[in-house]
Amino acid sequence: MSALSKKQYPVTTVDYYSLTGGWVGDCFHEKKLIHIAENLNTSLDDIWALINAKVDPLQASIKAEYQKTEEYKTHTKHEQIIEKYQSQKQAFAKAYSVDADQYDYCYNVFGEVMNQKYLDEIIAAGRQRQRSYSSYYERESSNYGGYDYSSLFTKTDSYSDDEKAHLKKFYRTLSKTYHPDVNQAVDTTEEMKLLNRLKDDWGI
Numbered sequence: 001m002s003a004l005s006k007k008q009y010p011v012t013t014v015d016y017y018s019l020t021g022g023w024v025g026d027c028f029h030e031k032k033l034i035h036i037a038e039n040l041n042t043s044l045d046d047i048w049a050l051i052n053a054k055v056d057p058l059q060a061s062i063k064a065e066y067q068k069t070e071e072y073k074t075h076t077k078h079e080q081i082i083e084k085y086q087s088q089k090q091a092f093a094k095a096y097s098v099d100a101d102q103y104d105y106c107y108n109v110f111g112e113v114m115n116q117k118y119l120d121e122i123i124a125a126g127r128q129r130q131r132s133y134s135s136y137y138e139r140e141s142s143n144y145g146g147y148d149y150s151s152l153f154t155k156t157d158s159y160s161d162d163e164k165a166h167l168k169k170f171y172r173t174l175s176k177t178y179h180p181d182v183n184q185a186v187d188t189t190e191e192m193k194l195l196n197r198l199k200d201d202w203g204i
Helices: 030-040 044-066 070-098 102-107 116-146 160-178 189-202
Strands: none
Touching: 030 044, 030 116, 044 160, 070 102, 102 189
16 A cells, blocks of 8 residues: 555545535546556555545545534525425425425425415315314214214213223324324314313223
């Protein structure tokens, strides 16, 4: 390796920003490195070892310097905004069962409402779908196994073990639908309050 290090070959041109983050290996053309390795009668691994020995300390120094600049702080803030935007966009799509791109018709990248009318339409449609789903679920549950569950929606302190098992299934299903963690774009506080009241009434 000491003999190899005495020879110099230009391997690539790397701009400043390529050294401030990410893997600079993408800037190198492997065919060129193979050609250099053949000229030096050595392996490609040896060439990469030489490159890393020179580039790694340089990249670390440039990164440390760059992270002290206002440009870096602005870049970091921009990435945080985009990350939050993408998270809110996916939560919005999940909450209202719509395509994620519909978020962009209602909000800007900072999460500020830009089209209240269209947002209200999406919220109304989403709540209607949830009501339709809940009604369907109740109808199907009432016919499940031929068992009449209508009496379970009245307050009583005397449920059988089988009835409590079914009630626990109801609670888990509904809590997954209305829990705030899966409805970040809509307020489901009242729905969860009612559901928790039912849980207490059911004694589960």
